[in-house]
Amino acid sequence: MDSLTSSLRPAAALGRQLLLLGGLMSDWCRTRPNEYGQQQCRGCDEVCSLLRWGEVQRRKDSQFRGCSQSRFFHSNFRELDMCATLSGCDTCRIFRRAFLLAQTTGLGAQSLEDPDQQWPVYAALDVSDGGDLLLLSIEAPHETVFRAAVRLGSEQCHTPRDPTRAGGRLRADFEELGKVVRDCHENHDCSWKYRWSDQNPTWLLEILHQNQVRLVKGPKNPVDYVVLSYSWGDPTTMTAAEWARIKGAATKTTNGTPVDQRLHPFSTWSLPETMQDAITITESLGFRYIWIDSVCIPKGTNWDTEASRMHEVYGNAAFTLAASSCTKATDNLLHDRSAWRHRNKACKLRGKWLYNDSPSLNAVRLGSPVSQRGWTLQEERLSPRILYWAGQRWYWSCPERQVAELSELSYSNTKDSPTGWSLPQNFLEVCRTGDEQQLNDEWLDVVEAYTRRDLARAKDRFLAISGLAVRFYNAKVESNEQLGTEEYLAGLWKDELARHLAWSVHHAADPDNHLQQFAPSWSWASLPLKVHTNTKHKFKQSEHFRLIGTPGVAPLPDKRKDRGQVIEERGRTVKVLEVEGRLRRFISEDSRKACWDDIERQHGGRTTFNFSIYPGCPVYARNIEDGRLVSMEAHRGEIVGQLDYLPTNGSKEKRGVGVCLPVGAEKDVYCLELGDSAMLLLRRAPGTSDAYQRVGVCLGYTNRKGFFYGCETRKILLC
Structure with missing residues (x-):
């Protein structure tokens, strides 16, 4: 019976399916x-x-x-x-x-x-x-x-033709995509407005014939090249062999020079599938060169220097190809697009026309694995033109046009912005116009988007946004003759330091995964990976707060050429800030500890507090589940802070010990005034009298405007 079944002709197999359908x-x-x-x-x-x-x-x-x-x-x-x-x-x-x-x-x-x-x-x-x-x-x-x-x-909408090449393979129509790309390069101002320089990357992958490529030095004259933005994937979900293939794609060196196997033609089949298909797309659109990070930054290259040049690599590219359809580098980027297996036609039920909408550009951007990777944030925001290759269709985004394959997108389909710009290009446009307030807002948006992402190596925390930092600094310095006062301080910026210090977490983080070995406690970069932060709130800096200096850090360089790159590299080394501001205890010495459940109330969809069981007494309470800390002085309004970390279970072997605020140490918390309703929550560093570590922040305490009245201004160290 098995042999008979296996020998059925295709027509008989279809008949069997129809019988099943009918039964x-x-x-x-x-x-x-x-x-x-x-x-x-x-x-x-x-x-x-x-x-x-x-x-x-x-x-x-x-x-x-x-x-x-x-x-x-x-x-x-x-x-x-x-x-x-x-x-x-x-x-x-x-x-x-x-x-x-x-x-x-x-x-x-x-x-x-x-x-x-x-x-x-x-x-x-x-x-x-x-x-x-x-x-x-x-x-x-x-x-x-x-x-x-x-x-x-109620009315029949236009039904576009299917976005696939004729035939059963259901592959993309590169002729249609080529028209969109050429239109941008030939007719849009963005083809020159956002180009950073006439420099090519140090190394490029040249596409030859018959699935052959080779690594070449970037030509002296500017050339059109494509950049690949993709996710390597999570090694914990792969086999050792699969992860070895991805890592093995990196170009090895001998005495600082790429090995001969890469300088001579080699087969694209030796590269992971995402790279292979990216090369096919690039060649199909008529481009000769492509830049892929692990291939074009050979091992042994100064990675820090190359990373800080990403604003140039992505800014000068013909476009960035975002591998939105891939979860890892061994996934195919090109595959059959089965959504278009059936002819696109109108459909009607009970007087209503049914039709498929294209998912919005933001849905594709934020729904892809690429958007979860830390490195790809700057790859996207430094790119004037981006081709998002999704599972069933492609999307094109440049400052002047957004297209979902065969369908124009309105700006409302990408981002509701008063400027009309889609989010990917907002950063570059603000950098170009140089509006200082918008620049600072954009950096805070970068921080929020970045902290929730993952990195294969936590030590790349600063490197993965170094290109954005260089571009931000250069946007504030209009010419090489003007140096400006801005400084990069471990992910924050000097000119609005008080505001940048006032970041908060949505929920207290796991202290065991902190990154204070790479960044100081006052920087968001010291948080664990994949933590949601909030950086945007009404802020007016206190007249009592100021930055005095950065002890132990080399003086600012006088050099003007490549100053942005030097400023960024120096900023990574900042560990201590000397500041001046009003300081006091967050909880008074005579406060009584309360149970959180006894005082918290939910009223009309919002959280309130009721201290009626403690009449006339100063009270404090801590929610160990989410990190909130409330302090109420007698006959005054309460003030609620947010701690950065959950408490540990007390094990001295855990990395988080010393980072979080231990249960029972709440009265050791000091607060430093940053703004009208913003303060840092601090704890004195062990063995010191004037050095403090951040443990949290308190924002928006409008019912305690006089919290710092009469407090002395002190000089302290933040570490």
């Missing part, structure tokens, strides 16, 4: 023509019920806004796929495409067909001001595994 799935996949001449399955009947529900709600109230309960639509994605493919159900084809388009990565699209993730498919109707949506979901027993949406309209 096991007949209830939900049997179709019939509807009033619009389109195929409609039983699942579509459930969608029609949702549309009827929306009609009833609108008859009752023309201003109705709300969402229906979910209705079962299909048993799983495979059944949905078979209904779309074998039954030809037009609605299921729209729904199938919606699920696939919602997957940024190629792995996400593949996982829809994973036998272990075949869960029921549901649909709900969302009636809103922005237009009705069918919200789709695939629900596991205790979680939603996949989400997608289909838009509804």
Whole structure:
């Protein structure tokens, strides 16, 4: 029987599938023509019920806004796929495409067909001001595994042609993409406005014929080259052999020179799949050179120096290719785009047209594995032109145009910005205009985006944004003749130091993963990786706070050439700040300790405090779950601080001991005034009288404006 089955012809195999469709799935996949001449399955009947529900709600109230309960639509994605493919159900084809388009990565699209993730498919109707949506979901027993949406309209929208090359391979149409790239380079001002210099990278990968490449010195004259932005991946989730392949792509050196194997033509097949496909895309668009970090920064090269030149490498590139569809360097960037297996056509149910929206540019940017990697933040924000290669289509972003393959994007689809710019290019535009306030705001945005990302090596904490720091400094220095007063201080900037010191964490971090071996306690860079921070709040600096100096750091250089690079390298070495400001204890000596649960109240969706059980007494309390610390002096308003770290369990072997504030040491906390309603929470460094380490921050205490009245101004060291 097995041999007979295996010898079935393709037509017989299709017949077997149809028998299965007619048997096991007949209830939900049997179709019939509807009033619009389109195929409609039983699942579509459930969608029609949702549309009827929306009609009833609108008859009752023309201003109705709300969402229906979910209705079962299909048993799983495979059944949905078979209904779309074998039954030809037009609605299921729209729904199938919606699920696939919602997957940024190629792995996400593949996982829809994973036998272990075949869960029921549901649909709900969302009636809103922005237009009705069918919200789709695939629900596991205790979680939603996949989400997608289909838009509804009263008029038929333009149906673009499928963004694939003719034939069964479903590959990208490079001719269409080439037109977009050429239009930018030939007709947009951004082709010259944001170019940093006429310098090429030190090394480039030259693309030859027949899948051959070689490493060459960057030509003396400027050339058009593409830069690859990708994720190496998490080595803990790979086999040793796979991680060795990724690491093995690095160019080795002999006596400081790349090995001959790389200087002579070699096969692209020796490189990981993401790099191979990036080379194919680059060549298909007519470019001869590509820059890939591990290949074009040979081992033995001064990595610190090369890292601080990233503003030049990315700023001078023809465009940056962001490998949004890859979770690791051994993933293919090019693969079949199965969302377009069926012809793109109009579909209608109960008078409503159904159509697929392209996911927004921000959804693709922030939903890709590349966005979780620390190094790629500066790669994106230093790039004037970016090609995001997602699982089912590409996106182009430059300061003058955003395109989702065959579909123009409005600025509202990328970022609601008063300037109309999409987020990737905001940093470069502000650097170009040189507005000082906007520059400082942009740096704080960089910090928030950066601290939540991961790094393969924690010691790269400063290196991975060094290019951004150099670009920021140079934006403040208008010419080589003007040196300015700005200094880089371990991830912060001198001219607005008080504001930059007032960063906070959303939730106290795990002290065991701190990075104070690389950065001082007062810098956000000392936090563990992947911590969410807040840097943006109303801030007015205190007239009593000032920076005195940076003990132990080399004086500022007089040199003007490459000064930004020198300033950044010097800034990494700053460990201690000497400052002056008003200092006092955060909790009075006679305060009583309270249980957090006894004083916290939830009222009207906000948190309040009730100290009625401690009438006339100064009180303090600490929430050891999230790091909040509250102090209330008798007959005055309370003030709430946020500690940077959770307490350890007391084990002296843990790295976090000495970093966090131990339970019971709350009265040892001092506070240094930074602004009208901003203070640092400090603890005296062991064995010193005037040196303090940061343990947290307190912001927005409007009910205690006089907290520092009468306090003396002191000079202290922050370390």
